[in-house]
Amino acid sequence: MSTQYQPGLENVIASETTISYLDVENEEIVLRGYNLIELAKQVTYLDIVGLMLDGTLPTSDQRISLEDQLKSEYDFPQDVLSMLKLFPEKANLMDVLRTGVSAIASYDDELEDRSREANYRKSIRLLAKVPQIVANGYRAVSKQPFVEPRKDLSYTGNFLYMITGKEPMKMEEMVFDQSLIAYSEHEMPNSTFAARVIASTQADIYGALAGAVASLKGTLHGGANEAVMKMLLEVGSEADIEPLLMDKLSRKERIMGFGHRVYMKKVDPRAVLMKEALAELVKEKNQQELLRMCVIGEEVMKREKGLYPNLDYYAAPVYHLLGIPIELFTPVFLAARTIGICAHVIEQHENNRLFRPRVLYKGPRNLHPQDSSYIQ
Ligand code: ACO
Numbered sequence: 001m002s003t004q005y006q007p008g009l010e011n012v013i014a015s016e017t018t019i020s021y022l023d024v025e026n027e028e029i030v031l032r033g034y035n036l037i038e039l040a041k042q043v044t045y046l047d048i049v050g051l052m053l054d055g056t057l058p059t060s061d062q063r064i065s066l067e068d069q070l071k072s073e074y075d076f077p078q079d080v081l082s083m084l085k086l087f088p089e090k091a092n093l094m095d096v097l098r099t100g101v102s103a104i105a106s107y108d109d110e111l112e113d114r115s116r117e118a119n120y121r122k123s124i125r126l127l128a129k130v131p132q133i134v135a136n137g138y139r140a141v142s143k144q145p146f147v148e149p150r151k152d153l154s155y156t157g158n159f160l161y162m163i164t165g166k167e168p169m170k171m172e173e174m175v176f177d178q179s180l181i182a183y184s185e186h187e188m189p190n191s192t193f194a195a196r197v198i199a200s201t202q203a204d205i206y207g208a209l210a211g212a213v214a215s216l217k218g219t220l221h222g223g224a225n226e227a228v229m230k231m232l233l234e235v236g237s238e239a240d241i242e243p244l245l246m247d248k249l250s251r252k253e254r255i256m257g258f259g260h261r262v263y264m265k266k267v268d269p270r271a272v273l274m275k276e277a278l279a280e281l282v283k284e285k286n287q288q289e290l291l292r293m294c295v296i297g298e299e300v301m302k303r304e305k306g307l308y309p310n311l312d313y314y315a316a317p318v319y320h321l322l323g324i325p326i327e328l329f330t331p332v333f334l335a336a337r338t339i340g341i342c343a344h345v346i347e348q349h350e351n352n353r354l355f356r357p358r359v360l361y362k363g364p365r366n367l368h369p370q371d372s373s374y375i376q
Pocket of ligand 1: 258
């Protein structure tokens with residue numbers, strides 16, 4: 001037995017996959033052979049869904065059929081909507097989402113079918129329903145009326161509409177779509193690993209996704225995008241960001257939105273993509289100071305710590321300008337990542353080996369109950 005121990009499984013290969021790979025040396029995120037950034041600039045999130053599920057980019061006919069399939073699964077169990085209203089106002093929306101994903105599982109007649117075909121159909125159902133749990137979960141908790149999905153809008157347009165209650169401008173829809181692609185898949189982050197570990201017991205795809213939601217909530221992972229926006233709002237103006245960061249760093253605080261286990265001290269290409277999107281958005285919304293503030297923050301972190309921003313750093317202000325409430329930033333990340341996680345669960349089910357690692361035991365040995373003071 002190998003006794004090599006890597007804290008945090010750093011650099012450990014956990015799976016073989018044909019889904020994605022972070023080629024850090026060449027600053028490329030490989031998605032089924034394509035460069036994720038090139039895809040984000042040339043195709044839509046719906047194409048990514050097709051690519052992830054089928055392994056190839058869809059033709060225009062296949063894209064239309066995929067969109068039809070997704071929209072035909074928009075029906076949402078009314079009982080689950082009623083259940084969402086039971087959460088208190090202070091509920092964390094990732095907890096609401098985790099519960100919603102578990103609840104809709106029971107309405108899926110194919111829940112226990114692990115075949116590729118059934119997993120494909122369940123992935124489509126999840127993609128149709130997760131954005132609704134995100135948007136209407138928020139509405140339930142903030143005591144606002146539910147919104148029905150609109151089939152006349154694109155998949156992405158409808159998601160943004162259900163969150164904000166307003167039909168998005170074309171430009172807003174495009175930026176949101178790019179952000180969904182940026183978040184769609186990223187090799188083996190903690191949440192995807194959690195989903196694969198769960199799926200490796202032959203547990204169902206809904207359970208694997210619910211586990212991924214729990215993982216993604218943490219601030220070292222998906223929760224960082226909300227923390228970034230709270231920090232930017234706390235800063236307020238561009239003159240204040242450097243003193244705030246210097247103060248946090250002097251207290252050895254972690255700055256959310258910087259650093260990454262795999263990229264380490266290299267650029268996250270998705271952050272560059274979202275920075276460009278933010279540059280477009282600030283012009284449209286006349287909010288140039290927000291971009292300038294972010295750029296100063298980026299320069300300070302590079303100078304002081306040699307750290308680069310990750311996707312969350314620039315996705316956060318983008319979501320803010322799109323009118324998305326902060327507490328929905330991480331649920332939106334999960335909704336976008338649903339396709340990546342589904343692809344990994346399908347792959348795990350098709351080529352499974354139960355995850356069951358060992359430990360490096362550091363505790364005592366040779367204790368006996370009769371020697372304990374508990375037993376008189
Ligand atoms: N702010 C300040 N210092 C940092 C940061 C940061 N954001 N990230 C890493 N460091 C420092 C650490 O303090 C440590 O310094 P030291 O060696 O002087 O003690 C060094 O860099 C290495 O840090 P580790 O925690 O060992 O690196 P790890 O690979 O485990 O960290 C992580 C990766 C968790 C993402 C980290 O960079 C972090 O906490 N970032 C902030 C949270 C964040 O933005 N998460 C989003 C990740 S991307 C995503 O989910 C889309």
